[in-house]
Each structure stands twice: as structure tokens, then as C-alpha cells.
Amino acid sequence: MRLFFLLLLCSLSVSSYKRVAELKEPIGQRSISKIVIKSVDFGTATWGRISCDAFNKHFPDANTILVISRGTLDAINRRMALLKMYEGKGDVDTRAKITIYYGDSTISTVCIGGAVMRFDGKKVKYDKELTSLLGILVE
Numbered sequence: 001m002r003l004f005f006l007l008l009l010c011s012l013s014v015s016s017y018k019r020v021a022e023l024k025e026p027i028g029q030r031s032i033s034k035i036v037i038k039s040v041d042f043g044t045a046t047w048g049r050i051s052c053d054a055f056n057k058h059f060p061d062a063n064t065i066l067v068i069s070r071g072t073l074d075a076i077n078r079r080m081a082l083l084k085m086y087e088g089k090g091d092v093d094t095r096a097k098i099t100i101y102y103g104d105s106t107i108s109t110v111c112i113g114g115a116v117m118r119f120d121g122k123k124v125k126y127d128k129e130l131t132s133l134l135g136i137l138v139e
Contacts, residue, residue: 031077032074032076032077032100032102034067034073035067035100035101037064037065038055038096038097038098039063039096039097039136040063042096044059044095049092050094052094052097052109052111055094065135067134079130080119083117083125083127085123085124086117086125087123088123091116092113092117093113093114094112094113095112095113095114096111096112096134096136097109098110098111098112108120112131
């Protein structure tokens with residue numbers, strides 16, 4: 001009897017976990033309410049690589065832009081849905097940090113360096129069109 005109850009409890013917890021996981025919408029399907037872009041000149045020299053987490057500490061006076069235009073937010077959202085994972089070597093030497101606020105109160109972060117980007121901590125291929133939409137000049 002105890003074994004039956006334990007199995008029932010486990011199966012219920014797994015099925016409820018799956019439902020919660022299925023509720024989270026993929027990139028590009030969640031509604032963005034605003035985007036905050038902080039960036040510095042991509043030619044800015046530093047002693048070492050600046051991680052995404054350290055960006056605000058190293059660049060407290062970074063240029064800040066708030067994006068709230070529905071058309072721009074939708075275009076950025078569509079482009080983000082096309083991001084692809086990056087398996088290559090190297091990591092982001094962050095010169096721009098983008099904070100994305102969704103309508104469901106979740107937040108995502110995109111960090112951009114020279115040739116690599118990170119979306120919520122995962123390396124993704126650099127996307128020139130996305131950086132153009134965000135108004136970031138990378139040379």
C-alpha cells in the first residue's frame with residue numbers, strides 16, 4: 001500500500017512538473033513589455049574579458065536606451081526567435097547588456113561581445129540583424 005501511494009505521488013509530481021514546463025513559452029512567443037539597452041563603444045579596451053554579470057560594475061556610466069515602441073519590440077522578438085546555439089570556442093567580452101522585460105513578469109538578458117552573444121547565459125551565434133534592431137554598432 002505504501003509503495004502504491006509513493007508511486008502515485010511521484011507520478012502526480014512528474015505530470016504537474018511537465019505542465020509547468022509546457023506553460024513557459026519559447027523565445028519569440030512571449031510578449032515583450034520593454035527593453036533596456038546598456039552599451040559602451042565596442043572598441044573600449046579592458047585588462048581582461050568582461051563577463052555579462054560584471055558589465056554593470058565595470059561600466060557604470062554605460063549609455064542607456066529604453067525601448068518601448070511596440071513595432072520595435074515585436075521586430076526584436078521575432079528576430080530573437082531565430083537565434084541559434086553557438087558551439088565554438090571563445091566567450092563574450094561584454095560591451096552591451098540588454099535586459100528584456102516580458103509581459104508575464106519574467107526577465108531575460110542578452111550580452112553582446114565582438115563575435116559571441118549570450119542569451120540567458122547560453123552562447124548563441126552573433127546576429128547582426130538583431131544588434132542592428134537594438135541600435136548597437138559593432139565593428
